[in-house]
Amino acid sequence: MNTRARRDYQSRTDHRVTFREAREAKKLLLLFLIGSTPSLGGGGPDVIPECTNDETGPMGALLRAYYSMASAEYLLAVTVFSIFLVLVGFLERRKAASRLPLPPGPKPRFLVGNSFDIPTASAWITYTEWGIQYGDVVHAQMFGKHILILNSVKVATELLEKRAPLYSDRPILPMLTLTAWDFNLAFMPRGNKWRERRRLFQQRFRRDAAAAYRPVQLRKIQDLLRGLLSTPEDFAVHIKKMTAAIILDTIYGYDIKNMDDRFVYLTEEAVERLSDIVLPGASIVNTFPFLRYLPSWFPGCSFHKFARDTSELVHEMKNAPLEFVKQNMRNGSGKPSVSECSLDIAGVDTTTATLMVFWVAMTLNPEVVKKAQNELDAVVGPGSLPGFEHRSALPYCEAVFREVFRWGPILPLGIPHAASEDDIYEGYFIPKGTTVIPNVWAMGHDKSKYPNPDEFNPERFLNADGQLNTDDHILAFGFGRRICVGRYAADATVWATIVSVLSTFDIAKPKDATGKEIKIEPAYIDGVLR
Numbered sequence: 470m471n472t473r474a475r476r477d478y479q480s481r482t483d484h485r486v487t488f489r490e491a492r493e494a495k496k497l498l499l500l501f502l503i504g505s506t507p508s509l510g511g512g513g514p515d516v517i518p519e520c521t522n523d524e525t526g527p528m529g530a531l532l533r534a535y536y537s538m539a540s541a542e543y544l545l546a547v548t549v550f551s552i553f554l555v556l557v558g559f560l561e562r563r564k565a566a567s568r569l570p571l572p573p574g575p576k577p578r579f580l581v582g583n584s585f586d587i588p589t590a591s592a593w594i595t596y597t598e599w600g601i602q603y604g605d606v607v608h609a610q611m612f613g614k615h616i617l618i619l620n621s622v623k624v625a626t627e628l629l630e631k632r633a634p635l636y637s638d639r640p641i642l643p644m645l646t647l648t649a650w651d652f653n654l655a656f657m658p659r660g661n662k663w664r665e666r667r668r669l670f671q672q673r674f675r676r677d678a679a680a681a682y683r684p685v686q687l688r689k690i691q692d693l694l695r696g697l698l699s700t701p702e703d704f705a706v707h708i709k710k711m712t713a714a715i716i717l718d719t720i721y722g723y724d725i726k727n728m729d730d731r732f733v734y735l736t737e738e739a740v741e742r743l744s745d746i747v748l749p750g751a752s753i754v755n756t757f758p759f760l761r762y763l764p765s766w767f768p769g770c771s772f773h774k775f776a777r778d779t780s781e782l783v784h785e786m787k788n789a790p791l792e793f794v795k796q797n798m799r800n801g802s803g804k805p806s807v808s809e810c811s812l813d814i815a816g817v818d819t820t821t822a823t824l825m826v827f828w829v830a831m832t833l834n835p836e837v838v839k840k841a842q843n844e845l846d847a848v849v850g851p852g853s854l855p856g857f858e859h860r861s862a863l864p865y866c867e868a869v870f871r872e873v874f875r876w877g878p879i880l881p882l883g884i885p886h887a888a889s890e891d892d893i894y895e896g897y898f899i900p901k902g903t904t905v906i907p908n909v910w911a912m913g914h915d916k917s918k919y920p921n922p923d924e925f926n927p928e929r930f931l932n933a934d935g936q937l938n939t940d941d942h943i944l945a946f947g948f949g950r951r952i953c954v955g956r957y958a959a960d961a962t963v964w965a966t967i968v969s970v971l972s973t974f975d976i977a978k979p980k981d982a983t984g985k986e987i988k989i990e991p992a993y994i995d996g997v998l999r
């Protein structure tokens with residue numbers, strides 16, 4: 470054998486060794502991947518032929534090359550295979566999960582689902598009845614879109630709070646974008662923009678920061694009392710002005726002067742339109758998003774005009790305070806700039822609506838007014854207005870405050886959340902994208918917890934000794950990571966207004982010309998806000 474032939478032979482032999490060992494290594498690698506070897510750190514690299522630095526000659530070089538190639542190949546294979554396994558596992562789980570039943574609910578019809586079962590008015594009553602029939606978690610569908618109704622505090626806590634990362638999104642509603650309402654934090658999908666804005670809001674409205682607004686709140690409440698003294702019949706106007714004034718001052722430093730203020734008008738108008746934008750089934754484009762790309766003359770696409778008009782209104786509403794602040798900037802006040810925060814429905818109209826519920830409740834329950842006034846007289850004394858320092862000494866007034874939120878939640882179906890991933894709850898499948906509606910009305914009208922729930926009865930929050938019980942969770946502020954950011958400020962405004970009004974005024978039914986009381990039938994306007 471000549472030198473060249475020997476080298477070829479040697480080289481072929483080395484290759485044979487390498488291929489054989491490589492085959493062996495691959496076999497072991499496969500065994501490892503299917504679970505025969507203990508672990509990547511233990512079994513994996515150990516099975517590859519050892520290669521030391523002092524190994525010389527072509528065999529050493531080949532083994533070194535092989536070692537590094539095999540390691541890279543090995544790692545790549547492990548990575549690819551692991552990703553593959555994760556994907557298969559995910560798909561398998563999804564397949565298995567989707568084989569699980571959906572939560573119980575009214576039987577859907579072909580294509581339209583439960584579109585005809587979901588009422589456009591007082592839906593919370595129907596949902597509460599479904600709760601009695603089907604259970605705490607009820608499923609419905611509209612043209613293939615899943616809706617989950619949560620009828621008890623237990624399930625709302627389980628899903629919206631304990632599984633908050635899965636249930637902190639909002640449903641995608643094209644109409645919100647078309648009307649420009651999507652600027653509002655309350656309707657923003659979960660994501661960085663929402664997180665950032667919420668964090669800013671929280672900085673200004675968390676419990677201790679909100680306490681700084683008390684002087685503004687008390688000042689505006691005194692304006693309300695003066696207004697009530699001069700024109701008591703305009704109580705609704707005075708309340709609106711007060712809540713708007715508090716929000717505008719605390720968020721924008723905007724000191725509102727009178728009710729004709731364009732900003733208040735714009736806010737009211739824009740909020741009124743929300744029910745035609747966000748309620749399930751309210752707008753066809755929310756059900757069939759492709760319609761947004763069709764022209765307004767196309768049959769069924771008249772929503773375009775409504776959307777255009779509303780978006781002009783919303784833009785003007787957003788810019789009105791900006792214009793004002795430009796002219797009246799209070800430099801160095803430490804308040805957020807307009808570009809950082811945005812006024813939202815949650816601020817003005819929720820507080821106004823809650824105080825209107827209080828007004829109705831007092832008109833219908835004069836004995837509650839009397840009891841609260843007796844407590845105020847005993848604790849604060851005549852001739853003085855109650856302050857926050859009196860709060861803990863006024864358990865009956867606190868019970869009135871809690872009962873207002875329970876008896877007449879102004880967002881009876883909260884603001885819907887959305888599931889950002891598939892989920893399984895008590896053996897039921899909840900698909901990604903499901904709209905999740907907390908039925909706050911049902912929770913506060915649960916007969917087992919609140920007997921005679923339609924009665925306004927503050928005593929349900931008191932123990933036999935007249936002290937407050939532990940039921941202090943105000944469900945009306947929502948749940949989980951989407952819970953109302955303004956709740957501490959709202960809590961203070963509502964409480965201080967209730968006690969200030971009760972300590973200075975009687976609230977009673979109006980009388981006719983003969984002095985007879987006029988009967989009052991409380992009626993709620995259907996909408997996002999009642």
Ligand code: HEM
Pocket residue numbers: 654655656657667670674716813815816817819820823879880883884885886945946947948949950951952953954955956958959960963
């Ligand atoms: C009595 C008055 C109020 C009530 C009943 C109320 C109720 C609510 C409810 C039910 C939500 C949705 C919670 C959820 O999705 O689970 C919400 C969200 C919100 N509220 Fe309030 N709210 C009130 C006052 C306020 C005030 C005064 C402010 C601002 C200063 C405010 C700011 C917000 C904001 C920014 C959101 C959106 C939070 C988010 O989606 O991350 N609210 N509110």
